Amino acid sequence: MRVGLTGGIASGKSTVSAILAELGAVVIDADQIARQVVAKGTPGLAAVVEAFGPEILTAEGEMDRAAVGAIVFADAGRRKVLEGIVHPLVFERYAELEAAADPDAVVVHDIPLLAEGGRADTFDAVVVVDVPVETQVERMLRERGMSREDAEARIAAQATREQRRAIATYVIDNTGTLEDLRQRVVEVFESLVTGARPA
Incomplete structure (x- = not known):
C-alpha cells in the first residue's frame, strides 16, 4: 500500500x-532525502553550486539552506531550477527505499x-x-x-x-x-x- x-x-x-x-x-521522508541528496560532497550539491554559484555554500562547504530558500521563495523560475536538480535525485532514492520495504x-x-x-x-x-x-x-x-x-x-x-x-x-x-x-x-x-x- x-x-x-x-x-x-x-x-x-x-x-x-x-x-x-x-x-x-514505513515512512519515506522527502525533506530528509532532499537534504541527503545535496549533502556535502554529493553530485547533487555540485549541480546546485553550478546553477546558483558558490555563495550558497557555508564556510564548511555545506549548502546554506536559508540562503537558497531566500532565493527560490522570491523567484519561481529559480525554484524550478532547484527542483529540476533535486527532484530526480529524490525520486531515485525513493524507488530504492520502496523496493527494500516489506511487500505487505x-x-x-x-x-x-x-x-x-x-x-x-x-x-x-x-x-x-x-x-x-x-x-x-x-x-x-x-x-x-x-x-x-x-x-x-x-x-x-x-x-x-x-x-x-x-x-x-x-x-x-x-x-x-x-x-x-x-x-x-x-x-x-x-x-x-x-x-x-x-x-
Missing part, C-alpha cells in the same frame, strides 16, 4: 509522520509538495494534514520566529488548502490536542492497513 502524506507548512505533518512510523508504517507494508511517502507536483494519482491513498491558514501563520510566528510577512510568503508559495483537500483520500484535522491528532491518525492507519491486505 503506497500512501502519499502531505500538508502545508506548520500543519503538523511531521508529527503525523512520526505517529505513523510508531504504528508500524504500508509505505508512507512524506511529501510536503505533493499537491504541487501533480503526482497524487500515483499513490493508493493520499493523507492530507489540514489546518486553517491563520493557524499555520500563528505556529510559524510562535515556533519558528518568522515574521508574518515571511510566514504568509511561504504559505503563498505552496498549494492552497482547497488544492490539497481535493487530492485527499483521508483528511486529518490538526486543530485539536495531540491526543485528538493521535486518535485520528490511528483510525486512518487502521483503514490503510485493511486496504493493504488482500481481501
